[in-house]
Amino acid sequence: DAGVIQSPRHEVTEMGQEVTLRCKPISGHNSLFWYRQTMMRGLELLIYFNNNVPIDDSGMPEDRFSAKMPNASFSTLKIQPSEPRDSAVYFCASASRPGTGNYGYTFGSGTRLTVV
Amino acid sequence: QQQVKQSPQSLIVQKGGISIINCAYENTAFDYFPWYQQFPGKGPALLIAIRPDVSEKKEGRFTISFNKSAKQFSLHIMDSQPGDSATYFCAASPDSGYSTLTFGKGTMLLVSP
Numbered sequence: 001d002a003g004v005i006q007s008p009r010h011e012v013t014e015m016g017q018e019v020t021l022r023c024k025p026i027s028g029h030n031s032l033f034w035y036r037q038t039m040m041r042g043l044e045l046l047i048y049f050n051n052n053v054p055i056d057d058s059g060m061p062e063d064r065f066s067a068k069m070p071n072a073s074f075s076t077l078k079i080q081p082s083e084p085r086d087s088a089v090y091f092c093a094s095a096s097r098p099g100t101g102n103y104g105y106t107f108g109s110g111t112r113l114t115v116v
Numbered sequence: 117q118q119q120v121k122q123s124p125q126s127l128i129v130q131k132g133g134i135s136i137i138n139c140a141y142e143n144t145a146f147d148y149f150p151w152y153q154q155f156p157g158k159g160p161a162l163l164i165a166i167r168p169d170v171s172e173k174k175e176g177r178f179t180i181s182f183n184k185s186a187k188q189f190s191l192h193i194m195d196s197q198p199g200d201s202a203t204y205f206c207a208a209s210p211d212s213g214y215s216t217l218t219f220g221k222g223t224m225l226l227v228s229p
């Protein structure tokens with residue numbers, strides 16, 4: 001199993017540009033999470049899908065952020081327009097059960113986003 | 117908002133020593149408490165987890181101690197090794213329905229040779 005696959009690993013973009021982050025969860029995992037990690041705020045849950053349906057998007061900071069999960073094997077997180085304060089490492093995680101996953105989340109290696 | 121408070125922010129331990137990281141929570145509905153380990157450039161990975169029906173769980177050199185009345189739990193790393201140098205996150209969640217994990221802010225551990 002290749003684990004959770006995220007792309008790109010690094011993204012540098014100019015303020016105002018659209019950024020799309022991609023995630024392929026582990027096959028058979030029904031739950032998918034997008035997290036943002038910064039030194040100041042730690043790991044923040046942005047949005048959570050179960051069976052491709054968004055369950056909780058209360059962590060999405062503002063309308064500039066959107067996430068989709070068109071099928072069980074693919075999800076995107078889009079920022080439009082991007083701002084310097086969006087610079088962070090964005091993680092995707094998947095789990096075999098709803099919510100806690102009970103047996104843990106499997107995280108991808110993250111996308112380091114820098115907005116200049 | 118549900119919170120998990122983690123301390124210390126950073127920790128330096130000599131090789132062979134014991135590393136101790138503490139977490140406290142507020143939500144009495146929490147009943148699943150995992151610890152995650154993160155190396156630079158990698159995502160967090162599940163290390164060990166405990167449920168409140170036991171007060172301690174041990175896996176190799178890693179032990180979780182749990183105090184339900186105090187709403188506190190801690191990670192102990194015995195015989196700490198340089199390879200244990202990483203950031204450690206505690207987390208908590210109700211283990212029901214669609215609840216999700218709430219993470220502490222992390223502890224950066226450095227084990228000196």
